[in-house]
Amino acid sequence: MPGHRAISKLARPPLSLPKADLSRRPLGQRSHNVFQSRNMAAVVPPVMQGSTGSKGPTAMVFMNMGGPSTTDQVGDFLSRLFADGDLIPLGRLQNYLGPLISRRRTPKIQAQYAAIGGGSPIRRWSEYQCAEMCRILDRVSPQTAPHKPYVAFRYADPLTEEMYARLLDDGFGGGKGGRAVAFTQYPQYSCSTTGSSLNELWKWRMRLEGRRAGVAGPEEGSEVGGGAIRWSVIDRWPVHPGLVDAFARNVEAKLAEYPEERRDKVVLLFSAHSLPMSVVNRGDPYPAEVGATVYAVMQRLGLSNPYRLVWQSQVGPSAWLGAQTSDTVQQYIAKGQTDLVLIPIAFTSDHIETLYELDHEIIGEAGQEGVKRAESLNGSPVFIDALADIAKKHLESGHIASKQMGLRCPGCKSERCLEQKKFFMEQQASL
Template sequence: MKIAIILFNLGGPDSPEAVQPFLKNLFSDPAIISLPSLLRLPLARFISSRRTPKAKKIYDQIGGSSPILGQTEAQARALEEALGGEHEWRGYVCMRYWHPMTEAVVRSVKRFAPDRIVLLPLYPQFSTTTTDSSVKAWKAVAAAAKLTVPTQTVCCYPDGPGFIAASVDLVKQGLAEAGSGPIRVLFSAHGLPEKVIKRGDPYQAQVERTAQAIARQIGGLDWSVCYQSRVGPLKWIGPATDTEIRRAGADGRSIVLYPLAFVSEHSETLVELDIDYRHLAEKSGVPVYVRVPAVGTHPSFIGGLADLVRSILADPQVAVCHGATVMPCGSQHLGCPLASKAIAGGL
C-alpha cells in the first residue's frame, strides 16, 4: 500500500527577498486576520511592507533565511525510516506561507498516486490559526485538483507519549546544564490574541496540558507557562515570556526555558529566545539562562509520530484523531473539530 504523509508547518523565508512575500502570505490568511478579503488583502500588503525591514534584520542574525524547511525535511525522512517497510511511505513537507506550499505538494502527491493520505500537523497543540488553517487549505486545493484519496487527519497530540518523552529528556538535559541553585522552568509558547481563545480556540488549554504532562513526569519543578512573539495592539494571552524572565531574575532563579509549542528551530527560537531573551535574562539578574532545543528529530518524538500514523490508519472509519490520553478539549472549545462534532451530536 502506498501512503502519503503530509507534514504541515508554517514555513519561513528562504532568502532576504522572500521575507516580504512570506509575511504577505501570512497576513492574507483569514485564520490570522478575520476580515473580508476586500479589506484583508490590502491590509496584508500594508502590514507586510511595514514589517519587512524589521523582519529582515531578525533573519540577518541567522544567515538571512529560516532553517525550518531543512529541519522539517529531516523530520519527514526520519519518520519514513521509523515507520519501516510495512507499506510504501512517503513524507511530504507542506508549508502554509512559503515553499513548498499546498498547491505544489498536492500536485506531487497526485503524481505519487497513494492509496491513503495522512495529514500530520507539526503543531502538537491544535489551533484554528495553525492546524485548522493548514488542513482547510489542503482540503480545498485537493478538491480542486480532484485528489480523491481517503484522507485522515491527526489533529493534535498535546500529551502524546512520544512528544512528552522527548520533551522530558530535553528539559532534564537543560536542568543538568543549569547546575545547582534554584531553577525555574519556563514553558514558552507562541502567543495568540485573547479574542482568538475566547472564540473557542483550544490552543492555550492544550499548551498548559503539555506543560503539566512534562512537569508531572519530571517532578519537583518550579515552573510556569508563558507566551512569546506578541505583535500588534490587541490584548494577547499571558503571562508574557519577557515578564516571566524578569520575575525569575527578581526571585533569584536561574531559567531553563523550553519552547514546548515548537518542534523545530526558526527565528522565534534562534533569535527571540537565544539572543533577545538571553540578553534580557542577563539584564534582569538571572544567574543562569539555558534554552532547551526543540524536539526536532529526537527518536522519541519521531517514534510518537509514527505511532500516531499507524493508529489512525488502523481504523479507516476515523476521519480525525488526536494523541491525547483523554479528550484534550472541552465543550467550550468550539474551534476543535472533535469538540464541535461532539456538540453537534456526531461523536
C-alpha cells in the same frame, strides 16, 4: 503555535541523507544532533501506485507554517501570513491592513533572519523528521508501506498546492485513489494553525480533484468517488508519551548544566506562541492543550522544579494571551530569580521564534548566565520514534480524524471551517 515570528529559519534545497539508517540504530547510538552536524535533508524517490503493502502506498504529509528559505523570500512569506485571517484576524480590513503590515515589517524581519544565518531551518528539519519517520513506518507497518514523505507549508515553499501537485504526479489521486495522511506538526490544536492548514488542504483538494470526486467508499482501497485521494488527519497529539519524554529529556539535559545545589530551584518557563484574546474567547482549544502538554512534561519530571506557562510573539496593539515570555523573564530577574530555563513547548523544531526571539532577544538581553533555553526537538530520535508511533496507531485505527476535530468552536462563524470539517467528517461517516 506561530504568528508573525513563526517565520522559521533556513530552508536549502534538499541533499541526500547519510547512508546509515538512523531509525534502525539503538536510541543510545543515534546522535541527538546528527542532522545539525550533517546539515542535510532527505531526498526520497517517488512512490507510485501498485507498490508492496496491501494497504499502501501511503503519503505522509507534514503540515506546518513554514518559513522563508532566504531573506529575499521574507516579503512573500509575510504577505501570505498577514493575509490569513485564521491566524491573524484583522476583520474587514484584512485585505488592506495585511499587505500594509507585511511591507512595513519586511526589513525588520529580514534583519532577524540575517542574524540567524539567512533563513529558516524548518523545511530541512521537517523533511528530515518526516523521512526518518517514514523509514520506521516501512518497518513497523509493512501493510501500509511504502510510506512517502511530503511537507506542506502554509506560508512558504513547499506550499500546500505544490505538495498536492506532487501527490498527483507521484500517482496518488487523479482517478488512481490512494491514501494520504495530513499529520499536523502543531502538537496542540488551534483553529489559527492546524485549522488554517486544513482549510487550505480542503481548498486545494476541491480545486485539484473536484467536488464530483466525492468521498472514498467504505472498503479499504475503494475507488468509489472517482479515484480521489482518501485523506485522513492526525489533528492533535499534545500528551503523547513520546512527545512528553522528548521534551522532558531536553529539560533534564539543560538542568544538568546548573550546579547541583541550585538545580531544583531553577524555574522552568514553558513558552508557547500566544493567541489573540478574540480567538481564545471564541473557544479555541489551544491554551488548554498546551497546558496539558506542560503538565504531562512536569509529571514526567516528577514535578522537580517550580514552573510557569508563558506566551510569546504578540503582534499589534490588541489583547493577547499572557503573561508574555519576555515580561516574565524580566520580572523574575527583578525579583532575584536569575536561574530560568525557557522551553519551547509548542514547536517541533528550531525557527525564528526560538533562534531569534528566545535566544537573541529574551536570553541575550537578559544578560544572566543562569537564563538558558532547552534544546528544540529537531533531530531527537525519541521524538522521531514518537512521530512513528502516532502515525502507526492512526493508520491502524481506521479513523479519519479525532472526534474533537469535528467540534467547532462555540463562537465560530467561519463557513470555510464548517465546510472543511464537514468534508473530513463525511469521510468518517462513510466508513
